[in-house]
Amino acid sequence: MAEQSGLSERLQAIRAQVEENLQKIADSKSIYEYRKSVFDGKVGLIGSLMREMGKIPKEEKAEFGKRVNEIKNWAQEEFEKKNSVLKELEMKKRYEAEKIDITMPAKMRAHGNLHPVTQVTNQLIDIFAGLGFDIYEGTEIEKDYYNFTALNTPQDHPARDMQDTFYLSPEFLLRTQTSAGQIHVMEEKKPPIKIISPGKVFRSDDDATHSPMFTQMEGLVVDEGITLGDLKGMLDEIVQKIFGEGTTTRLRPSYFPFTEPSVEVDVSCFQCGGCGCSLCKGTGWIEILGAGVVNNKVLEGCGIDTEKYSGFAFGVGLERIAMLKYGYNNIKLLFESDLRVLSQIDD
Numbered sequence: 623m624a625e626q627s628g629l630s631e632r633l634q635a636i637r638a639q640v641e642e643n644l645q646k647i648a649d650s651k652s653i654y655e656y657r658k659s660v661f662d663g664k665v666g667l668i669g670s671l672m673r674e675m676g677k678i679p680k681e682e683k684a685e686f687g688k689r690v691n692e693i694k695n696w697a698q699e700e701f702e703k704k705n706s707v708l709k710e711l712e713m714k715k716r717y718e719a720e721k722i723d724i725t726m727p728a729k730m731r732a733h734g735n736l737h738p739v740t741q742v743t744n745q746l747i748d749i750f751a752g753l754g755f756d757i758y759e760g761t762e763i764e765k766d767y768y769n770f771t772a773l774n775t776p777q778d779h780p781a782r783d784m785q786d787t788f789y790l791s792p793e794f795l796l797r798t799q800t801s802a803g804q805i806h807v808m809e810e811k812k813p814p815i816k817i818i819s820p821g822k823v824f825r826s827d828d829d830a831t832h833s834p835m836f837t838q839m840e841g842l843v844v845d846e847g848i849t850l851g852d853l854k855g856m857l858d859e860i861v862q863k864i865f866g867e868g869t870t871t872r873l874r875p876s877y878f879p880f881t882e883p884s885v886e887v888d889v890s891c892f893q894c895g896g897c898g899c900s901l902c903k904g905t906g907w908i909e910i911l912g913a914g915v916v917n918n919k920v921l922e923g924c925g926i927d928t929e930k931y932s933g934f935a936f937g938v939g940l941e942r943i944a945m946l947k948y949g950y951n952n953i954k955l956l957f958e959s960d961l962r963v964l965s966q967i968d969d
């Protein structure tokens with residue numbers, strides 16, 4: 623049978639070209655692209671051959687179709703072969719790149735500590751829990767009523783000047799003292815009451831020993847026959863537990879509207895050992911705690927029978943405790959998030 627003119631040569635040339643191009647291809651993505659172009663039904667080197675069928679004389683059609691199929695199958699195979707070789711190479715490369723050396727030392731992560739104030743808070747919670755105290759968590763936004771009025775500090779009371787208050791509205795403020803929690807507790811619960819209440823408080827106050835935001839822990843005990851002696855006994859125990867034996871304290875008469883009598887508790891200055899320095903302003907003592915016997919007016923305001931019950935309360939600044947315990951000479955160190963400072967304390 624006469625061959626369509628030049629078909630063999632053409633097919634030969636196509637093979638040669640495909641072979642040559644395949645040799646040059648070095649990645650599976652390019653092979654995919656090239657394969658697509660070769661088999662393209664319109665313009666592809668092989669793909670377009672079938673379109674010529676119409677022009678082929680009838681008697682040559684069968685032979686033509688056969689030869690075209692042959693070259694198609696041949697090309698498919700060549701592509702497959704090349705593709706699997708390249709795929710294998712690529713996988714090898716990838717495994718190489720992604721290889722993990724499990725004998726390598728692990729990257730060390732810097733581990734953090736709890737903030738010193740949190741550490742002190744937790745220690746105090748432990749001590750007080752051991753003495754049978756419950757924890758009450760108040761809110762940082764308070765009503766003026768709970769922060770002042772119900773604590774025997776009405777609107778025009780001069781004691782309001784003792785604390786520079788951040789008011790949010792005439793009715794709401796950022797609590798200046800955790801004492802606000804005393805009232806909530808006494809409204810919710812009847813004696814016997816024995817709670818501590820740690821939390822943030824806010825005052826417009828800023829120097830080496832004061833910060834506009836600081837942390838307090840309130841304590842409140844209400845029961846039958848509670849006296850200042852109970853307060854004193856408990857404080858002695860607590861202070862020894864926090865600062866160790868030998869820490870000295872002193873009680874000074876003081877004034878708070880919600881306690882009567884009121885006391886201020888000082889501990890001996892850690893920086894100078896009591897001789898007097900700039901931190902303790904030459905006195906040898908640092909004030910850490912306000913306390914007193916709960917004023918009857920406050921108890922009565924909460925519906926507690928003062929014939930039967932009495933109580934004591936205290937409020938302690940936890941930054942102060944942290945400063946004393948860990949030797950910080952400036953309260954700012956506790957608010958600057960300097961890891962060199964914070965990472966030193968792991969108590």
Ligand code: PHE
Pocket residue numbers: 798799800801878881911912913914935936937938
């Ligand atoms: N709330 C007082 C203060 O912040 C401390 C205090 C609490 C005093 C309880 C007496 C009783 O200064």
